[in-house]
Amino acid sequence: MYPKVAKVIVALPVEGPFDYSVTERLQKNIAIGQRVKVMFNRKIIMGMVVGLGDKSDFPKLNPVLDILDRGMPILDADALILSKKMADFFGCSWGEALAIHLPRPLRKTSFFELPHALPVLNIASPSNTILCEPDTVTRWDYLRLKIKSVIDDRKSVLILAPDAFVLKAAVKELKTFKDKLIIFKKPVAVKKDLASWVKATTTSGNIVIGTRSAVFTPINALSLIIMLDEENEAYKEEQPPHYHARSVVLWRSELIKCDTLFVGLSPSVDLWYLAHKNNWNIELSKLTPRPVNLQLVDQSNYKRLYENMISFPLQSEMQKVLKAGGKILLFMNRRGFATVTKCNHCGFTLKCPRCSVNLTYMYSKKKLVCRFCEHKEDVPKICSSCGSDYLRSTGAGVEKFQSSLALFFSTARIGYYDKESEGYPNEYDIVVATQAVLRWKDEVRVDLCAILDIDAEMNRFDHASSHKVFSLLMGLRQMTANTLCVQTHMPGNYVIDCAVKLDWGTFYQQELLQRKEMNFPPYKHFISIGLRGLDEDAILKQSVELYNAFQKIWEGQAIEIFEPQPEMIAKLRDQYRYTIMLRTEDPAPILKDIKSVLKAGKHRRGIVVTLEVV
Secondary structure (H helix, E strand, C coil): CCCCEEEEEECCCCCCCEEEECCHHHHCCCCCCCEEEEEECCEEEEEEEEEEECCCCCCCCCECCEECEEECCCCCHHHHHHHHHHHHHHCCCHHHHHHCCCCHHHHCCCCEEECCCCCCCCCCCCCEEEECCCCHHHHHHHHHHHHHHHHCCCCEEEEECCCHHHHHHHHHHCHHHHHHEEEECCCCCHHHHHHHHHHHHHCCCCEEEECHHHHHCCCCCEEEEEEECCCCHHHECCCCCCCEHHHHHHHHHHHHCCEEEEECCCCCHHHHHHHHHCCCEEECCCCCCCCCEEEEEEHHHCCCECCCCECHHHHHHHHHHHHCCCCEEEECCCCCCECEEEECCCCCECECCCCCCECEEECCCCEEECCCCCCEECCCCCCCCCCCCCEEEECCCHHHHHHHHHHHCCCCCEEEECCCCCCCCCCCCEEEECHHHHHHCCCCCEEEEEECCHHHHHCCCCCCHHHHHHHHHHHHHHCEEEEEEEEECCCCCHHHHHHHHCCHHHHHHHHHHHHHHHCCCCCCEEEEEEEEECCHHHHHHHHHHHHHHHHHHCCCCCCEEEEEEEEEEEEECCEEEEEEEEEECCHHHHHHHHHHHHHHCCCCCCCEEEEEEC
16 A cells, blocks of 8 residues: 655744645655655645655645655654754744755755665764863864774764854864865855765765754764864854754754764853763863963952053053063954944934944944944934034944054054954954954964953843853963953952863852752743834734733743843844743743644734744
């Protein structure tokens, strides 16, 4: 008996699967895991078969138009299981989760035949390890030995990098394995991308390396997954589906029984919690920490100079280093020359026409720029509100601070570095830099590194702000050869102390204690229901309707529901944004209820609803 009905899911934010009839022509060849061509919502698109049967509850079905995969199915059982788990946890549709397992060319209605592979089975007991090793040479010596032992056994390794910069550095460190490397990077030619995917799928003894989405590559004989800079925020997908690569790594390693190795100077709090809960191996630096002199400047005791950013102790230290011919790095996490441009006559402030943020003046481009949508415009000569010709730019970014430093350190060569800069400017004596400078934490060493305002980083509206500061300090400590100066109003803060001493244990102990008291992740999860669109009134109305529906369905349950609020950036790229926040221990059953409410509710044209789990 051949199947007469195929259960198909599509790469859209709609719940499936959907029943399609299988014509006699296709019955002998159709299989679970295949891509098929189907008519959906009056359009011909690619669908994925997740089940087969003899009958359907629906009397009239559209037929499967064709089978796109010749020979063996493109998607195996592991991909089906993993994608379903992703959909249940992250709140996306099964089709969205499964589609990202495919390379870009295979997400379309194109025919393809995958060569057969000779699978190599994993029989060893898997292990999970966290490696915290500040010394770059020692770290890569350790990793190369681990990788060699795997590929010598004809097994494969997957290495994830958070961005193209780390990926390039890792490939350089693995040049001795050049013949074994399969690299996934963007931008890349479509044909080359597909060829790499086929090679990883059908051959063994490879080292597959790529950024976030490489975690879905179906690698033959996968025995070890290495996640570099695991704490990096780039591992979280900003576009739906909002998955985190770390979660996918853990689920996949459990599914196929392979080892995992998480590498980072400051592992995420969630990972550290899992490691202690499940008795993982945590390998801390076995080296004597490179001595770094910490200079804490209590800002309440000193008046700051030069645009209110440099204290007297820091000024004195800078002069000593410059006199000795040393290098200085000043950390200041604000791009541009000035952060606010406004009319001194009427107070009108120049904002981005597409986003609810002030425009930043970029001196190098002589333009006002939005830091989110990259809208650019010339600086107006008169105020558009009152006609006054007295517009003034205030607030200091790295460009302005660089300019003001030149007045007091006239003989020093001073430059700046931000995310648009290319190489690190080693030719300068003083470099003023934003967070982008951490790309160079393993390669650049300076005599003096100073964080001008650590309090601004610590006091962000974010439950993970302490860990982000710890990660920042660890990275800047890594770049410091002699003295790390921290200007703060909180000189006794445990985050600063632990980062300088490389005391991972105390930091995570304190951080987890605070998060437990505050019911923050990893003890409880936040579910964000985001609504965005062009009509603010319509968005607010629908968000209130959803909030009332959620209150009704979860009345009396231990689920916290927070009223709809505009997001921190209330308007972004022309779209207004509102959010309903929920807090719960287990997101999976709550997400099912949310999807039911969204499906049953009134849908307003032009409003996009997204789900995100933290």
